[in-house]
Amino acid sequence: MHSVSLHYTLSHRDDSDTTSNNEAALLRHPLMDLLQAVDQQGSISAAARQLSLSYRHVWGELKRWEDVLGHELIIWEKGQSAKLTEFGGKLMWAERQTQARLAPQLEALRADLERTFAVAFDPDAHVLTLYASHDDALPRLREHAANEGLHLDIRFCGSVDAIRALNEGRCTLAGFHTQSHPGDASHTAAAYKNLLQPGLHKIIGFATRSQGLITAAGNPLQLQNLTDVVRTQARFVQRSPGTGTRVLLDDLLRQDHIQPNALNSSAEEEPSHTALAEAIASGRGDVGLGIESTAAARSLGFVPLVREQFHLVCLKSALDTPATQALRTLLQAPTWHEVLNALPGYAAQDSGQVQSLNQQLPWWTFRRTKKAS
Structure with a gap:
């Protein structure tokens, strides 16, 4: 049997072209x-x-x-x-x-x-490649940006992998999330400190969002915190290693003085908030750590635990390129803030603003005479 392949050509065509x-x-x-x-x-x-x-x-x-x-x-x-x-x-x-x-x-x-x-071929259009942790606002940003001539090529992966992709030149921007001002001894610092460098990287504010316990509809086990999850031995749906939510969970467990092995974790790990919510909705688990918007989309229960920041990071050399400037302008626009604030658990905060890396993630120490990054 012979195979068939499809081909197309690119050619210049002006308005006087009479080809049908x-x-x-x-x-x-x-x-x-x-x-x-x-x-x-x-x-x-x-x-x-x-x-x-x-x-x-x-x-x-x-x-x-x-x-x-x-x-x-x-x-x-x-x-x-x-x-x-x-x-x-x-x-x-x-x-x-x-x-x-x-x-x-x-x-x-x-x-x-x-x-x-x-x-x-449009000199006013821009394309940005973004590797990012799974997030419900980014697909809406992609749709919103396309109407403004900015096209986002978004690849979802773990936060750690996203920053690695940035450092390896596979994308222009990376998206990851942390608690506000995580400490030097936190799991967050251990995950990201060696991947980010003041003077080389620049953070662009994106949004804050609510992370917490996603439960079955109505929260039948009446879970209010991670201590309740351990006490009831509720079936806990884990996220994949290397995801920002898995890093956040380790920090929350440490803050509550809970050992990770105290959780009744399922063997199967989920790659995204959506997959985690589906596991709970289908009865394969009782609870997991995820974002409020995903729980609301599936009409599941949600117990907020932490308000976190979702960051965009780029190399300093890319900060003032036309494409990145177009994104920063769009993120600061009131029309985008309306879209973002309409998502459950999300809020615009410093959106589009360039932020100090060592102030947002205070893991490095500098002499006061050194210029802040």
């Missing part, structure tokens, strides 16, 4: 153009002239495709007009049938590709 939209929309194969020209003209040389190609090129391509497909395409009889073989005729029939059946879908695909690639 339908013709431009159809996916074309160069072999079909050769066969159609031979069928219409009755000779290789005339087909070559019609296509503005050399006789040698057309003849060579037809022979090459015969070898590739394992069938003859042209009746090669000296002194006779060139004709398609039965197989060549069936290929032309298959082409016509495909174009007739798929024309609307092909036109929609072409239009979608054209809109997407238009961003690359």
Whole structure:
């Protein structure tokens, strides 16, 4: 069985271009153009002239495709007009049938590709790649930003992996979250201190959000804190190692003087707040640590435990690029604050503002005479 692959081309088209939209929309194969020209003209040389190609090129391509497909395409009889073989005729029939059946879908695909690639040719449009911890506000930011000509390529992963991606040059921005002013001995410091460096990295404020216990609807076990979770031995749904929420949980357990192994943790770890909420909604667990907006979206119970900050971080060299400046401007706009504040548990705080790394994450010590980062 032969396989089929799809191809498209990019070309400049001004307003005076008279090519019909339908013709431009159809996916074309160069072999079909050769066969159609031979069928219409009755000779290789005339087909070559019609296509503005050399006789040698057309003849060579037809022979090459015969070898590739394992069938003859042209009746090669000296002194006779060139004709398609039965197989060549069936290929032309298959082409016509495909174009007739798929024309609307092909036109929609072409239009979608054209809109997407238009961003690359628009000097006022910008694209930013963002690796970030799972967050419910970021997809809304992506939609909101697209209307302003800023296109966010968001990849969700753990907070630690997001910052590593930034340091390795795989993205322009990384998103991670922490409690306010975490201490030097915290798990947060252990996770992020070696990944971030004052003078090299810059924090851009994004939002605050509420993290807490996500429970079944109505909180049937009446859980109010992590101590209750341990006391009742409620089935605790864990997040994956390396996620910001897993780091936060370790700090909250330490603050409550609870050993991690005291939790009745499930063996299966969830990669996102949404997956954790689904596990609880389906009865695979009783409780887990997650954000309020995700609990509200699934009509689950929620007990707030901590107000945390979601940070965006970039390299200092990227701070004043047009794309990053466009994002900072958008984050400071009242229209975005309305979108953000409408999400349960979220609030705009210093959104779009460049913040001091060693003030937000006070793990480094400097002499007072040294300029703050």
